[in-house]
Structure formats: structure tokens, C-alpha cells
Amino acid sequence: MMKGQAHLMEYVLLSFFVLLVIVMFTFLLTGWQMSTIGSEKEKVKYSKAEFLFRAFTNSPYINKNTYKEGSMFEDSKLTAITCDELQQLYGTGWYAEVEWIEPVDTYLEFKDVTCTLDTYPECGKWSYCKTEGNAMIYELPINIHKKTTGKIGMGMLRVGLYES
Amino acid sequence: MGKKISGQTSMILIVLVIVIFIALSIFLLISSIKPTHDDYYNLYAHNLLLSVLRWDTGLGGDCDTISSTISCAYMTPYTRCGLSDCRTLAEEVVPQVVGSIVKTNFDYCIIVEPENKTSYEETMIYGPRCDVVQAKSTRWTANEKILQYEANIDIKMIIAEN
Numbered sequence: 001m002m003k004g005q006a007h008l009m010e011y012v013l014l015s016f017f018v019l020l021v022i023v024m025f026t027f028l029l030t031g032w033q034m035s036t037i038g039s040e041k042e043k044v045k046y047s048k049a050e051f052l053f054r055a056f057t058n059s060p061y062i063n064k065n066t067y068k069e070g071s072m073f074e075d076s077k078l079t080a081i082t083c084d085e086l087q088q089l090y091g092t093g094w095y096a097e098v099e100w101i102e103p104v105d106t107y108l109e110f111k112d113v114t115c116t117l118d119t120y121p122e123c124g125k126w127s128y129c130k131t132e133g134n135a136m137i138y139e140l141p142i143n144i145h146k147k148t149t150g151k152i153g154m155g156m157l158r159v160g161l162y163e164s
Numbered sequence: 165m166g167k168k169i170s171g172q173t174s175m176i177l178i179v180l181v182i183v184i185f186i187a188l189s190i191f192l193l194i195s196s197i198k199p200t201h202d203d204y205y206n207l208y209a210h211n212l213l214l215s216v217l218r219w220d221t222g223l224g225g226d227c228d229t230i231s232s233t234i235s236c237a238y239m240t241p242y243t244r245c246g247l248s249d250c251r252t253l254a255e256e257v258v259p260q261v262v263g264s265i266v267k268t269n270f271d272y273c274i275i276v277e278p279e280n281k282t283s284y285e286e287t288m289i290y291g292p293r294c295d296v297v298q299a300k301s302t303r304w305t306a307n308e309k310i311l312q313y314e315a316n317i318d319i320k321m322i323i324a325e326n
Contacts, residue, residue, distance in 0.1 A: 014177070101265050104222075141208070141212045142215055154216070
């Protein structure tokens with residue numbers, strides 16, 4: 001009777017461990033799958049951000065014509081172009097901001113003013129298609145050419161990709 | 165017979181425990197590998213260098229842009245630019261300009277050398293933690309060339325997470 005019980009206990013213990021392994025593997029595979037999906041999602045976001053950066057920095061609609069390497073935004077073009085026009089070119093699900101960055105503090109006193117047709121040229125910020133919602137933000141240094149003075153400054157292009 | 169079954173059970177249990185540990189280790193190893201997104205950071209490094217080199221210093225002459233200031237600092241270091249000479253100006257302005265735009269979690273290093281550098285030619289280095297940046301295993305590099313009469317200058321920017 002005792003021997004039979006001992007054998008039974010062994011099988012119960014073995015079955016328990018086998019079950020434990022199956023459960024653990026299920027959790028591991030689920031976790032792995034989740035992390036793979038997460039990293040794929042991140043990769044897609046980076047690719048989309050990179051596409052938008054390359055599109056913006058080479059677009060003749062916002063860049064100064066004489067710079068073949070691109071990334072030289074012209075402030076008058078930035079002010080004239082609209083969100084609708086950009087969305088027709090690059091689709092939806094994103095927003096973009098361009099900000100003048102001045103290493104020497106005294107040079108541009110209007111750098112915090114958002115550029116519109118009314119405030120131009122005494123402004124240093126541009127914003128396109130920004131709405132409410134969570135977004136992953138990526139940034140890229142660029143140059144901005146001030147058409148009125150001929151000054152070439154530095155700027156930051158920020159692209160936000162909305163969570164879909 | 166009973167002892168044989170007991171031995172087999174123990175063996176199976178040991179194998180199962182080993183399998184659990186191996187699976188767990190593989191999972192943790194894979195989870196710890198972070199994707200580096202090289203394309204984005206290469207683009208970032210290239211644009212960072214380009215935007216810094218093009219920046220208008222407002223001084224005109226030989227130090228019109230950061231690019232011309234670096235070139236002047238290398239070729240004719242004692243030429244006057246504003247209140248100081250080219251080399252001193254470059255040492256002050258380059259870190260200030262790069263520091264104002266680079267991501268706060270990144271270190272940078274700018275290396276200026278003549279094209280086809282020989283052993284007796286000088287290398288100019290800008291960046292507060294160049295040795296740390298160069299020692300990092302994950303880093304991104306951008307290269308530009310300043311075209312000069314008789315001597316082109318190579319400029320390399322290396323960025324790495326701090």
C-alpha cells in the first residue's frame with residue numbers, strides 16, 4: 001500500500017513539473033512574442049521618422065534651392081507651407097515642429113515667437129499638424145536660412161508620430 | 165523495480181530543471197539586447213555635424229562660419245577673428261555651438277585632420293569627453309571635408325550615449 005502510494009506521489013510530482021515547464025514555456029513564448037512585437041513596432045516608428053526626416057530635409061518646398069545636401073530650411077518657405085499641403089505629400093499620423101536654436105543668446109530676440117503670416121519675419125518657431133494625443137518624438141538638427149537677413153542659423157526639426 | 169522508477173523520475177526532474185534554466189537564460193539574454201537604430205543615429209550625427217559647420221558666427225571674414233573658423237584655426241591659427249585669433253575662437257565657439265544642439269544624453273567628439281595626414285601633421289580635437297566617446301563600442305560617426313586650396317581638411321564627428 002505504502003509502495004503504491006510512493007509511486008503515485010512520484011507520478012504526481014513528475015506531472016506537476018511537466019505542467020510547470022509547459023506553463024513556463026507558455027509565459028516565456030508569450031513574453032518573447034510581446035517583446036518582438038514591441039521592438040518591431042519601435043523599428044517601424046524609427047523607419048517612419050527617418051522617412052519623414054529625409055523627406056523634409058530634401059523637399060524643395062521648404063529647403064533653400066542652392067544647397068544640394070539639403071537640411072537647409074528657408075524661413076519664408078516654412079512660414080508659407082501649411083499642414084494640409086504637407087499631409088498631401090507625406091500622409092497623416094504625424095506632426096512636425098521646427099525651432100530656431102541660437103547658441104549665442106542675444107542674437108535672435110524673437111526665437112520663441114511662433115511664425116505665422118502675421119508674425120514673420122520676427123519669429124523662430126514653426127508647427128505643423130499638431131493635435132492632442134500621445135506621440136513618440138524624434139529630433140534632427142538642421143539649418144535655417146533667414147531670408148530677410150541672409151543669416152544661417154541652427155535649428156531642430158522634431159517629428160512626432162502619433163500612437164495608432 | 166521501484167528504485168529504477170525513482171531514479172528515472174529524478175533524472176527527468178533534473179533534465180526539466182536544466183531545460184527551465186536554459187530557456188530562462190535565453191529569454192533574459194534576448195530581452196536584454198536593445199536595437200540600436202543605426203540608420204537614425206547615423207543621420208543624426210551627419211546632420212549635427214553639417215548644421216554646426218554651416219552656422220553663421222556673425223564675425224565675417226575668415227571666421228564667417230564654423231567651417232571657415234575651423235579651417236582658419238588649422239591653416240592660419242593666429243589670424244585675427246573678432247577679439248581673438250582663429251584657434252582660440254574655434255576652441256571657445258565649437259563646444260558652445262555643439263553643446264547647444266546635441267542631445268543631452270549624448271557625448272561628442274570632433275576630430276580635425278588634413279586629408280592624407282602624415283605623422284608630423286597635427287590633429288585638432290574638440291569635445292569635453294573625446295576619450296570616453298572613442299572608447300565606446302556603440303558610437304556613430306559622420307565625416308565631412310572642407311575643401312581648401314592645396315590642403316583639404318577632414319572633419320570627423322563621433323557621437324555616443326553617455
